[in-house]
Amino acid sequence: MSTENVERLEGDYAALKPGYTEADEERWLPEHGKSVYRSSFERDRARLLHSSSLRRLGAKTQVVSPDIDDFSRTRLTHSLEVAQVGRELGRLLGCDPDVVDGACLSHDLGHPPFGHNGETVLNELAADCGGFEGNAQTLRILTKLETKRFHPDGRSAGLNLTRASLDAAVKYPWRSHEAPLKGDGTRSQKFGAYEDDLEVFHWLRSGIEGRRKSMEAQVMDAADDIAYSVHDVEDGIVSGRFQLTLLDNAVQRARVIQTTQEWYLPDTPEDEIEEALTRLAADEHWVRESDGSRRALAALKNMTSQFIGRFCDAIYRATREAHGDHPLVRHEADLVVPRETLVEISLMKGIAANYIMASREQMPVYMRQREVIEGLHSLLIETGDRFLDPQFQADFRDAQDESGRHRAIIDQIASMTDGACLEWYATLVHGKPVVNRLFS
Template sequence: MSRAPYASDPLAHGGREWGEPVAGAQRGPRSEFQRDRDRIIHSMSFRRLKSKTQVFIAPDGDHYRTRLTHSLEVAQIGRVMARALALDEDLTEALCLSHDLGHPPFGHAGETALSEAMERHGGFDHNAQALRTVMRIESPYPEHDGLNLTWDLLEGLAKHNGPVIAPNWALAELDEAFPLMLGTWPSLEAQIAAVADDIAYDNHDIDDGLRAGFLELDDLLTLDFLADQWHAVEKRHPHASRERLLRELIRDQIGLMVNDVLEHTAGQVKGLVSVAEVREAGRQLAGFSPAMAAQERRLKSFMYERLYYHPEQLGAAERARDVVVRLFAAYSQDATLMPDDWQARLPAQDPQRSRVIADFIAGMSDRFAMQACREIYGTSPVGLIHV
């Protein structure tokens, strides 16, 4: 398949922080972006996503999404759009798979707790932590820290939400070591990965919310654009069960969003002849049309009101927050509670000391964090969520 002139090129990537010898470096016939993707998939940080919260904290049910299954779904959507736009599919996939590596246990509840604990030490942000994870923490190689990913992958992770005008301490440190042009928009592959993330969680969180009984179909249908899709699905499949119709609704909505992104983005990039022009455009080029963006904002508002801020969810979030607060306090007071390898890397003084403690906690899965809290305190908050 031919590559668009504004697509990222693995033969012209921006380099790696740590130089790699040509001889022996090629393990199989892979492009540089394929190597990035494979390093992410084989990392421990990626494997731990299987037990990290997406919507529900440590759910009992096997069918609810975790950060891992969410990342896989994002990658599927991102790759489809990248192929349709003649972008580099491997870079897009790598960005989709790695975008949530910095999430701590318990999702946004855990992030809030770490942010509060780290307030005097520079704060905590999961996007910057994703970059810190792949550049400093996840270190399987004998010659250097990190996974040594390409500049293009790191740039896309750093700018998952667009240009960064005021980077926090973590991102600022990494940018100083390996400058990532934080003030510009990233590649189209990175922009597609970001909107694929929105499409995936907007629709799959509906699926999980309905399954858990936290959302009701009648409430969803107060959104006129979803009501239109539901009536169309009913008309096409008049004898299908409600469960099958709901899954068809989710698929239809994903398809509508994907097609909207493809049409809108194709118009935005018309006439561009290089990746540099993408970065110099000064605006987002890949994304929803204004009409779809307005619908998507309404959907997000609905989901915050009805699902993310559901009373049971808020109660579980508070108990999860307490786990992280107690762990941070325990490790700050007695570092011997941490594994030997983490004790060995622990600086003597703050803020660096607290930042490494936050690194350790941020890497935990939900269940590992609850078990660690139980081992230290003899108990841990129970009944986080059962769906």
């Protein structure tokens, strides 16, 4: 390619990234030479798409186990949908679409088998080595466990993404003891970096004060909430767990409002949540009842599409009204989510929580999942590195202390899909192969 064409392409890419600096494109481990066909952020997104960690999300629980039916979303399909929502919203606000897309693709990489239930169990088991948090695990995957580059001293640099892409993927940019206080005076259990990973965390947060999230991270966070608020409801209806016509019943309506308040809006009065439900139920696209026919499925799909548009449009308009029309990138502005929109999104999440996650019929499944993770963890603690995959076996042997060796075991379990975790438990703990679904 001629020098003239190379310069033109580089100029075109620079024009596509207004507001981003050379520091934003820096990588933890410097890489020599830039692609003339792709921007640094496009390369980041490609590395994520080709990662094994992303592929494994296809067999990890979103709301229900991935082997329950052929329709319900997995962590992978959810991440792809979040990326689509986030990419479009971010583009409209002036963010680089590939930075937002990459953050959305990576936001759930750290989730262990069995979703939030697995996360809770692993956090208890990992108490002596810094706990477990899905978002902190995501940073660990991006900067160590999912390898593409190595430092000269042999340490892994992970995928070696740019500073802007890593910062966009950090949903909770603080350590565990720096987490913000909740209304009851206790600290949030959400955090974005383990003590083991502070070197890269401080590098990616260079020049940023406090707990501020980047604009791209805020867009990713909003896209996540929007996507799963509507899609979990859709999955619940299609799988036969509930119908929205139930909310016509005063008792059912009160239960959903109470669940929404307890899970997502503890400081919000019930009448404000009731008003949000009334607004959504009055929408012409609200599907009160679905019989599973193609026409009914199309109506459900249209409802999810319209509600995603409703929420994104409200956020876009409010953010533009607050900050004007210039590109909003990195730490130059904050996303504005109108109060009514926040409550509506939370109400949709509350509907799914009430009929799926908080359902009594799920309790035996959750207990069985706990038993599997605890049993596998006990076995690996007893046997050391004997059964670990080669990469985690190396981490175990290179660890300087017991805490480091325990973290290698936690990393191993967290990396597993639901099916792999069940198979390891059956074969290693009970000495027999899996022949039937454990939870059927």
